[in-house]
Amino acid sequence: MSAHAIHFQNVSRAYGHVLAVNDLTVGIGSGITGLVGPNGAGKTTFIGLAVGLLRPHRGRVLLNGSDPWTDPAARAALGYCPDGEGMWGWMSGAEFVETLGICSGLCAAEARQRAQQVLASLEMTAAADKPVRQYSKGMRQKVKLAQAMLHRPRILVLDEPLNGVDPVSRVQILATLKELASSGTAVLVSSHVLHELDSVADQVVLLHRGRLLASGKVQEIRALLDDHPHTVRLVSPRPRDVAKRLVELPGVVSVEIAGEDIVDARTRAPSALYSMLPGLVLDAGVPVHGVRSLDSGLEAVFRYLVKEDAR
Amino acid sequence: MTFGRTAWLMARHFARDVIASRRTLVLSGFLLLAAVIFGVAGLAMGEDTGDRLGLYFLFLYTCVAGIGLQFACQAYGLAATSDEIESGAAVYLFTRPLPRPAILAGRLLAAWAVVSLAFVVLALPVSFALLGARGLSAFLPTAAIVVAAAGCYVCVFALLGLLTRHALLAGLLFVVFWEQPISMLPVAVKSLSIKYHLLCAVRAWVTAPFGQPFPGDEMVEQCEGGGTAALVTVAVVAVVMAGLALQRMRKVEILRSSG
Numbered sequence: 158m159s160a161h162a163i164h165f166q167n168v169s170r171a172y173g174h175v176l177a178v179n180d181l182t183v184g185i186g187s188g189i190t191g192l193v194g195p196n197g198a199g200k201t202t203f204i205g206l207a208v209g210l211l212r213p214h215r216g217r218v219l220l221n222g223s224d225p226w227t228d229p230a231a232r233a234a235l236g237y238c239p240d241g242e243g244m245w246g247w248m249s250g251a252e253f254v255e256t257l258g259i260c261s262g263l264c265a266a267e268a269r270q271r272a273q274q275v276l277a278s279l280e281m282t283a284a285a286d287k288p289v290r291q292y293s294k295g296m297r298q299k300v301k302l303a304q305a306m307l308h309r310p311r312i313l314v315l316d317e318p319l320n321g322v323d324p325v326s327r328v329q330i331l332a333t334l335k336e337l338a339s340s341g342t343a344v345l346v347s348s349h350v351l352h353e354l355d356s357v358a359d360q361v362v363l364l365h366r367g368r369l370l371a372s373g374k375v376q377e378i379r380a381l382l383d384d385h386p387h388t389v390r391l392v393s394p395r396p397r398d399v400a401k402r403l404v405e406l407p408g409v410v411s412v413e414i415a416g417e418d419i420v421d422a423r424t425r426a427p428s429a430l431y432s433m434l435p436g437l438v439l440d441a442g443v444p445v446h447g448v449r450s451l452d453s454g455l456e457a458v459f460r461y462l463v464k465e466d467a468r
Numbered sequence: 469m470t471f472g473r474t475a476w477l478m479a480r481h482f483a484r485d486v487i488a489s490r491r492t493l494v495l496s497g498f499l500l501l502a503a504v505i506f507g508v509a510g511l512a513m514g515e516d517t518g519d520r521l522g523l524y525f526l527f528l529y530t531c532v533a534g535i536g537l538q539f540a541c542q543a544y545g546l547a548a549t550s551d552e553i554e555s556g557a558a559v560y561l562f563t564r565p566l567p568r569p570a571i572l573a574g575r576l577l578a579a580w581a582v583v584s585l586a587f588v589v590l591a592l593p594v595s596f597a598l599l600g601a602r603g604l605s606a607f608l609p610t611a612a613i614v615v616a617a618a619g620c621y622v623c624v625f626a627l628l629g630l631l632t633r634h635a636l637l638a639g640l641l642f643v644v645f646w647e648q649p650i651s652m653l654p655v656a657v658k659s660l661s662i663k664y665h666l667l668c669a670v671r672a673w674v675t676a677p678f679g680q681p682f683p684g685d686e687m688v689e690q691c692e693g694g695g696t697a698a699l700v701t702v703a704v705v706a707v708v709m710a711g712l713a714l715q716r717m718r719k720v721e722i723l724r725s726s727g
Contacts, residue, residue, distance in 0.1 A: 205722065205723070210721065210722040212719075229566055229567050232564060235563060239559045241559065243556025245557055257564065
């Protein structure tokens with residue numbers, strides 16, 4: 158039995174002649190895992206395979222140790238929030254969540270009680286008794302999330318859960334996901350808004366053209382990309398002096414004055430640059446008001462990896 | 469969750485779903501219209517038993533063993549399968565720990581029950597309005613034929629919904645070009661139609677006991693084996709179709725294309 162909540166072992170899946178997922182081997186454990194890739198990368202197919210909506214053409218998918226396609230019991234540990242809009246619009250939000258709780262094995266009374274709690278935690282109590290068809294996109298998204306969380310699943314798979322959600326609710330949902338992850342739930346979140354995942358994901362799975370580009374913690378993946386210099390931005394009223402000093406530092410590949418008081422340095426040794434910065438300020442007397450890495454984030458890592466993959 | 473509990477849960481859910489849907493509103497309107505037309509015609513008609521029997525046969529031919537019930541079964545059979553798969557709502561059920569055949573079994577039972585109930589309720593006033601005191605002896609076999617026909621057609625359309633993405637069109641073609649022109653087909657082909665067997669049962673159980681010829685007799689004059697044999701054939705077709713649909717349900721994939 159796999160130790161991972163979701164485990165893909167040499168999984169391939171095609172639609173006609175198009176290979177949507179190609180020989181993918183990856184494990185997803187506890188914490189929040191971001192599933193990242195551009196349109197057509199295979200994210201939705203990956204999720205479909207993981208939750209038992211699609212059958213792999215090759216390889217093996219395990220959800221909680223069993224095959225979700227053939228074994229309904231494997232899906233008892235699953236909470237799934239789909240991306241699509243299809244819902245039973247005639248039901249109220251509370252009924253929708255409650256009904257699906259019963260389908261997950263809860264008794265009616267427990268499902269009702271938990272539906273109230275979960276909807277309250279998502280600030281949906283006031284709208285809980287309105288028909289789903291009257292909901293805004295953000296409200297629907299919350300109800301979809303509520304039905305996924307209701308039975309306290311060990312594995313939560315969320316396909317673009319922040320689509321159409323207002324900024325306040327986004328923060329609220331991300332906080333809820335963090336809370337669930339800290340309590341031991343394995344959360345897999347697919348999103349094309351990379352900076353949102355960046356702030357919550359413990360690890361990421363990067364897909365491109367159906368293949369696995371990388372998986373692991375963002376910083377670890379970034380650290381492995383030795384070929385790609387890091388860009389560090391410095392803010393100083395004397396950018397020319399800063400630039401002059403920076404080019405002398407070991408590992409610096411290029412320096413560019415990107416604005417009136419902005420200098421961008423590309424370095425293969427970012428740690429060395431950071432350690433020498435105090436010396437630059439103190440010894441040379443060059444004022445530096447701000448320093449930040451431009452591409453240690455998920456988006457930059459992904460950009461680099463996609464470029465690498467295209468070579 | 470067990471097969472039985474899942475099926476029961478799904479039957480209740482589906483019944484509530486379809487009752488709240490627009491298709492039930494349309495069906496109710498159709499049934500009401502049919503009841504009014506045949507009821508008024510019955511009241512306006514003279515006492516001639518042959519005429520009344522002819523009109524009752526017309527009711528059976530168009531509503532019970534005909535296009536009315538067939539369209540209703542198509543609407544509800546497809547609602548039990550392809551409609552939710554296409555809308556995406558099925559993902560909520562398919563990702564639960566529920567056996568897929570049990571999901572379909574419950575929905576088929578509910579679709580069967582809803583259509584049967586609707587047409588049996590329609591047949592009740594029409595039988596009495598057209599046949600008066602003898603209405604009961606016509607209504608009971610009519611109800612049995614409705615139940616058998618609804619079960620069979622719901623299963624046929626449910627299977628179609630699982631086999632093709634163009635189930636609505638395929639169903640319409642089946643109804644209009646296969647089930648309707650029965651009277652023009654040779655006997656060997658006629659017997660492959662569900663409607664033929666339903667009309668055999670109508671002849672054996674509903675109209676023959678009246679002891680006089682009725683307008684549709686020639687369509688089923690080669691019918692052998694009586695009403696029971698006809699309905700057993702319909703039931704066998706229903707069971708086979710349901711079995712194939714349950715098997716097919718295991719293999720249905722939900723494909724989405726967002727990435």
